[in-house]
Amino acid sequence: MLRRTNHICSSFPLDQSKTGLFVGGSSVRRKLPQRIFLELQCERIGLSRGGNVWQICDLRRRAWRLQSSLVNEKACQYQPGQNIHGFTVKEVVGVPDLFITAVKLTHDQTGAQYLHAARDDSNNLFSVQFRTTPLDNTGVPHILEHTVLCGSKRYPCRDPFFKMLDRSLSTFMNAFTANDYTMYPFSTQNGKDFQNLLSVYLDAVFFPILREQDFCQEGWRLEHEDPTDLNSPLMFKGVVFNEMKGAFSDNERVYAQHLQNKLYPEHTYSVVAGGEPLAIPDLTWEQLKEFHATHYHPSNARFFTYGDLPLEQHLEQIQEEALSKFDRVTANTEVPPQSLWSSPREAHVTCSPDALAPDPARQHRLCVSYLLGDITDTFEGFTLNLLSSLMISGPNSPFYKALIEPEIGSDYSSVVGYDGSTREASFRVGLQGMAEEDAEKVKQIISQTIDDIVETGFPEERIDALLHEIEIGLKHQSANFGLSLASFIASSWNHGGDPVELLQINDSVDKFREALKENPRFLQDKVKHYFKENPHRLTLSMSPDEAYLEKQAKAEEEKLQKKINALSEGDRKEIYEKGLQLLAAQSCPPDASSLPSLKVSDIAPTVPVTPVQIGTAGPPCRRRSWPMASPTLVTCMP
Numbered sequence: 052m053l054r055r056t057n058h059i060c061s062s063f064p065l066d067q068s069k070t071g072l073f074v075g076g077s078s079v080r081r082k083l084p085q086r087i088f089l090e091l092q093c094e095r096i097g098l099s100r101g102g103n104v105w106q107i108c109d110l111r112r113r114a115w116r117l118q119s120s121l122v123n124e125k126a127c128q129y130q131p132g133q134n135i136h137g138f139t140v141k142e143v144v145g146v147p148d149l150f151i152t153a154v155k156l157t158h159d160q161t162g163a164q165y166l167h168a169a170r171d172d173s174n175n176l177f178s179v180q181f182r183t184t185p186l187d188n189t190g191v192p193h194i195l196e197h198t199v200l201c202g203s204k205r206y207p208c209r210d211p212f213f214k215m216l217d218r219s220l221s222t223f224m225n226a227f228t229a230n231d232y233t234m235y236p237f238s239t240q241n242g243k244d245f246q247n248l249l250s251v252y253l254d255a256v257f258f259p260i261l262r263e264q265d266f267c268q269e270g271w272r273l274e275h276e277d278p279t280d281l282n283s284p285l286m287f288k289g290v291v292f293n294e295m296k297g298a299f300s301d302n303e304r305v306y307a308q309h310l311q312n313k314l315y316p317e318h319t320y321s322v323v324a325g326g327e328p329l330a331i332p333d334l335t336w337e338q339l340k341e342f343h344a345t346h347y348h349p350s351n352a353r354f355f356t357y358g359d360l361p362l363e364q365h366l367e368q369i370q371e372e373a374l375s376k377f378d379r380v381t382a383n384t385e386v387p388p389q390s391l392w393s394s395p396r397e398a399h400v401t402c403s404p405d406a407l408a409p410d411p412a413r414q415h416r417l418c419v420s421y422l423l424g425d426i427t428d429t430f431e432g433f434t435l436n437l438l439s440s441l442m443i444s445g446p447n448s449p450f451y452k453a454l455i456e457p458e459i460g461s462d463y464s465s466v467v468g469y470d471g472s473t474r475e476a477s478f479r480v481g482l483q484g485m486a487e488e489d490a491e492k493v494k495q496i497i498s499q500t501i502d503d504i505v506e507t508g509f510p511e512e513r514i515d516a517l518l519h520e521i522e523i524g525l526k527h528q529s530a531n532f533g534l535s536l537a538s539f540i541a542s543s544w545n546h547g548g549d550p551v552e553l554l555q556i557n558d559s560v561d562k563f564r565e566a567l568k569e570n571p572r573f574l575q576d577k578v579k580h581y582f583k584e585n586p587h588r589l590t591l592s593m594s595p596d597e598a599y600l601e602k603q604a605k606a607e608e609e610k611l612q613k614k615i616n617a618l619s620e621g622d623r624k625e626i627y628e629k630g631l632q633l634l635a636a637q638s639c640p641p642d643a644s645s646l647p648s649l650k651v652s653d654i655a656p657t658v659p660v661t662p663v664q665i666g667t668a669g670p671p672c673r674r675r676s677w678p679m680a681s682p683t684l685v686t687c688m689p
Contacts, residue, residue, distance in 0.1 A: 122152075122169050122170065122171050122359045123145075123150075123151075123152045123169055123170070123171070125169070125361070126143065126152035126154055126167070126169035126362065127143060127145070127152055129143050129154055129362075130143070131143065134159070135156070135362070135363055135366050136363065136366040136367045136370045137158060137159055137160060137366070137370045137374065137375065138156040138157065138158050138159065138165060138366050138370070139156060139157055139159055140154060140155070140156050141155045141156060141157055142154075142155040142551070143155075144551045144555075146551070146554050146555055148525045148555070148556060148557045149170070149525065149536075149554060150170055150171065151168045151169065151170045151554065152168075152169040152170075153166060153167070153168055153169075153550075153551045153554065154166070154167040154169065154362060155550075155551065156366075158349060158370075158374055160374065160375070160377070160378060160379060161348075161349035161350050161352075161374055161377050161378065161379050161380075162349070162350045162379050163349040163350065163352045163353070163354060163374060164352070164353045164354070164544075165353075165354040165355075165356075165366075166353070166354070166355050166356075166540075166544075166550050166551070167355075167356045167357075167362045167365070168355070168356070168357040168358075168533070168536060168554075169358075169359070169362065170357060170358060170359065170532075170533075171359055172357070172358050172359060172528075172532060172533065173240045173358065173359055173659075174222055174238055174239070174240050174358060174530070174531065174532070174533060175238060175239060175240070175242075175245050175356070175357060175358030175359065175360045175533065176223070176236060176237070176238040176355075176356065176357040176358060176531075176533030176534055176536075176537060177236065177237055177238075177245070177248070177249055177252065177354075177355070177356050177365070178234055178235060178236035178237075178354070178355045178356075178534075178537045179234070179235050179252065179253075179256060179352055179353070179354050179355075180232050180233065180234040180235070180352070180353050180355075180541060180544075180545065181232060181233050181256075181346050181347050181348075181351050181352055181353075182231060182232050182346070182351055182382070182384040182385075182386075182545050183195075183228070183231065183232055183233045183324070183342075183346050183384070184231050184318070184319040184346075184384050184385075184386055185319060185322055185324055185342075186318070186319060186322060187322055187330065187333075188322045188323045188326065188327035188330035188331075189326060189327075189330050189331055189333050189334035189338070190270075190291055190295060190323065190324070190325050190326015190327070190330070190331050190334065191326075191334055191338060191339060191342045192228050192233050192324055192342070192346070193228045193291055193295075193324065193325045193326050194266070194269055194270040194271075194291045194326065194331075194334065194339060195233070195339055195342055195343055195346075195347075196226050196227075196228045196233050197269035197270070197290060197291055198259065198261055198265050198266055198269045198270065198339065199255050199256055199259040199261070199343070199347070200212050200226065200255055201259070201260070201262065201265035201268075201269065202259070202260045202262070202265070203251075203254040203255045203258050203259050203260060204254060204258040204259075204260065205250070205254040205258065205645070206251055206254055206255070206645050206646055207260060207645060208641050208642060208643045208644075208645055208646055209265075209636070209641040210641060211251055211255065211643075211646055212224060212251075212255075214641065214643040214646055215247075215248065215251060215646060218247075218643075218646055218647070218648040218649065219239065219244050219247065219248060219649065220239055220240065220241045220244050220649065220654070221237055221238065221239045221244065221248060222238045222239055222240060222530070222531065223236065223237060223238040223531055223534055224237045224248070225237075228324060228325060229324070229472065229541070229542070230311070230319070230320060230324050230472055230473055231319055231320070231324070231386055231473070231474070231542075231545060231546075232541060232542070232545045234537070234541060235252055235255070235256055236534055236537055237249075237252060238358075238531060238533055238534060241649065241653065241654065241655075242360055243649060243653040244649055244653070245360060246364075246368060246647075247647035247648070247649070249365070249368055249369070249372075250368070250372060250647060251646065251647070253368075253369065253372050253373040254372070254373075256347055257347065257349075257373045257376075257377075258373075259343065261336075261339065261340055261343065263336045264629070264632065264633055264636060266336045266339055267289070267336075267629065267633065268289070268290065268633060268637075269289065269290045269291060270289050270290075270291055270292065270331065270334060270339070271287060271288070271289035271291070271292040271331050271332050271334070272287075272288050272289055272626075272629075272630075272633075273285050273286070273287065273288075273614060273615070273618075273626050274286065274288045274626065274629075274630045274633075275626070275627065275630055278627075278630035278631060278633070278634045279631065279634070281627050285611070285615055285626070286611065287332060287607070287610075287611060289331070291325075291326055291331065292326075292328060292331050292332070294325075295323075295325055295326045295327070295328050295331065296328045298325065299327070299328055300403070302402040302403065302405065302593070303465035303466075305400070305402050305593075306400070306402070306416060306418075306464075306465060306466065306591070306593050307465060307466045308323060309398070309400045309591060309593070310418060310420055310466055310479065310589070310591050311473070313396075313398050313589055313591060314420050314422060314477060314589045315389050315422075315473065315475075316389075317387070317389055317390060318386055318387055318389075319386055320386075320389075320473055328607070329606055329607060329610050332610060332614060345382070345383075345384075346382070346384060348377065348380055348382060349373070349374050349377045350377075350379050350380045350381070350382045351382035351384055353544055353545070354369065355536075355537050355540070355550075357532075357533035357536060357537070358533060385546075386474045386546065388425070388474070388475065389422060389474075389475055389587075391422070391586070391587050392586050392587040393586055394586050395586055395587075395588045395589070395590065396588075396589050396590070397589070397590045397591075397592075398589065398590075398591050398592075399591070399592045399593070399594070400591065400592075400593045401593065401594060401595065401596035401599055402593055402594075402595055402596065402599060403595065403596070403599040403600050404595035404596075404597060404599070405595065408484075409461075410484075412486060413460070413461070413484050413485055413486050414484070414594065414595045415483075415485050415486060415487040415489075415490065415592065415593070415594045416460075416464055416465075416481065416482065416483035416484070416485065416592065416593050416594075417464070417481045417482060417485065417490050417493050417494070417590065417591070417592045417593075418464040418466060418467070418479050418480065418481030418482075418590075418591055419479070419480060419481055419494065419497050419588060419589070419590050420477055420478070420479040420588060420589045420590075420591065421477060421478045421479075421581060421582055421585050421587070421588045422475055422477055422585070422587040422588070423435055423469075423475060423476040423477055423478055423581055424475065424476060424581075425474065425475055425476075425546075426471045426473070426474060426475065426476050426542055426543050426546065426548065427474075427543055427546055427547055427548035427549075429543070429548065429549065429552045429553050429559065430559055430562055430563075432471055432476060432543070433556070433559040433563065434563060434566075434574075434577060435469055435476060435478070435577070435581065436469045436471065437517060437518075437521075437563070438469075438574055438577055438578065439468045439469035439478055440468075440469075440517055441509050441513060441514065441517065441574070442480070442504065442578075443463070443467060443468055443480060444468075447510075447513060449500050449503060449504055450480055450497075450500055453496050453497075453499070453500045454480075454481075454482055454493070454496060454497075454500075459482060459485055459489055459492065459493060459496075460482030460483055460484045460485035460489075460493075461482075461483060461484025461485070462482070462483060462484060463480070463481070463482065463483070464479065464480070464481035464482055464483050465483060466479050467479050467480055467481065468480075471542055471543070472542050473542075474546045478581070478582070480497060481493065481497070487594055490592055494590060501578060501582045501583050502583065504575065504578050505575050505578050505579045505583055506575075508571075508572065508574060508575045509574060514567070514574075518560055518563070518564070521556065521560060522557070522560060525556060525557065536554070539553065539554075540553050540554065
């Protein structure tokens with residue numbers, strides 16, 4: 052359930068599989084270009100074709116109003132200052148490009164933040180996220196994420212989430228642990244199912260049982276290799292412990308983790324949020340419960356709902372079942388800015404050799420990482436993300452030509468491009484699958500490429516093509532569009548950014564075009580500031596060590612023996628008895644009678660039909676339209 056937030060970001064932030072809002076390639080080419088889509092809307096509302104960019108922008112808004120559904124009309128009726136079931140409306144904003152009306156609210160009693168995205172989409176989504184900022188490597192937010200899903204006061208059933216899979220029509224159910232937040236989302240197309248799942252989720256995160264047995268099962272425990280054999284050796288066990296051992300056997304994961312920890316050597320980003328295997332056994336059950344009490348409080352929560360179900364219904368249920376039972380507290384979970392370095396730094400780490408490497412002598416990797424600006428600055432983040440795409444994406448990008456074409460390495464480093472998952476973003480560029488003796492050469496190429504970009508900039512056609520791709524991508528809707536939005540806004544919102552401003556992407560596009568028009572060297576100045584003249588940059592290299600796995604195994608054995616040597620005879624007996632109890636609990640079928648369930652009467656007897664029009668003028672084609680969703684999809688027929 053741990054979500055990796057280090058990723059290859061090769062284009063705009065939404066152009067990632069985890070969000071699904073923007074996708075490149077053939078899926079975009081099957082969509083109508085934005086101008087053609089708007090011209091179709093022109094015909095529908097009786098306007099002539101053509102017009103300048105301002106007329107097109109106005110058309111976009113008029114077309115949105117024309118297609119506006121009752122869902123958006125209802126949302127637009129909310130007024131700032133209005134109180135709804137203990138929440139106060141702060142702002143109501145239309146986002147025409149995404150066919151959304153956003154309603155921002157704050158809970159009066161606890162200060163919990165709430166964002167509702169009203170949209171004519173039956174796949175409704177709920178998520179609640181907490182800012183979780185650990186200061187050690189025990190993996191407490193990751194283990195807590197697992198443990199809260201093991202039963203709650205109202206639903207004491209073991210593994211209620213898994214049992215709900217058979218009692219629900221959910222289209223998505225999961226939980227994610229990121230660097231500095233933990234999110235619990237679900238989605239469903241059924242209104243009654245939404246209420247059922249919301250009840251289970253609210254009780255799980257705010258009122259979990261947090262049994263010691265569940266902590267031992269999900270986190271870590273000392274247990275006999277054969278729990279029924281008192282004479283079998285003791286060993287470390289636990290779901291998260293084993294999960295993170297697997298994660299740290301992946302060289303790419305190891306490298307990405309070191310890169311983050313060393314670029315942000317202060318506060319929460321200097322530790323492993325998911326848990327470092329040898330540190331996980333230092334976590335106690337009492338520390339887990341304390342972390343829940345201080346971090347899983349409504350004052351530290353951000354709620355997000357999306358879809359066509361009534362907002363009032365959500366607010367009433369959340370208020371009655373959870374928030375009314377809490378008072379406001381001061382959540383000391385903020386992440387302070389990273390102190391800036393006065394000079395660049397370098398570091399080296401080791402990893403296990405890759406037995407499947409084509410060339411054993413080319414297993415070295417090197418990456419230069421730059422600390423950028425605060426991710427809550429929406430326009431700056433947009434600019435830097437776009438700049439990242441121009442620098443590394445595609446065969447015409449400067450770094451591709453400088454690093455990939457000469458075949459110095461096998462590919463870009465596993466972490467490359469813009470990363471906005473931390474409070475202050477970063478940009479990384481480097482190579483993997485290279486020879487160790489080429490390290491200095493790669494560093495020189497990176498430095499020289501930065502200088503070349505500052506000097507010559509980017510071709511205008513590449514900038515226009517990328518902006519056009521973004522504009523077209525705004526019209527693409529994935530099946531889990533709500534989840535895409537929740538994931539996209541999570542990091543910035545987590546640190547006080549404006550989630551609605553983040554969604555108004557066309558505003559950023561327009562602002563970018565204006566900035567470039569006023570200053571043709573706008574992008575070059577950014578490169579000079581953030582890359583050429585930035586002293587806060589880290590050069591991290593990694594090479595294989597033949598003894599790496601042996602050292603890891605030895606360190607784990609030493610940790611295990613230290614734990615065992617501290618045990619008394621009473622402790623050993625208790626470990627054996629708890630092992631038998633856990634085995635018995637795992638073998639006993641859980642009682643799911645307390646969980647809510649759908650009835651046949653809760654399910655609509657009919658399935659919505661999407662109308663299809665067969666065209667006869669020109670090439671034969673099928674035309675399908677969805678209100679408040681993607682542009683008209685045209686499929687050419689043979």
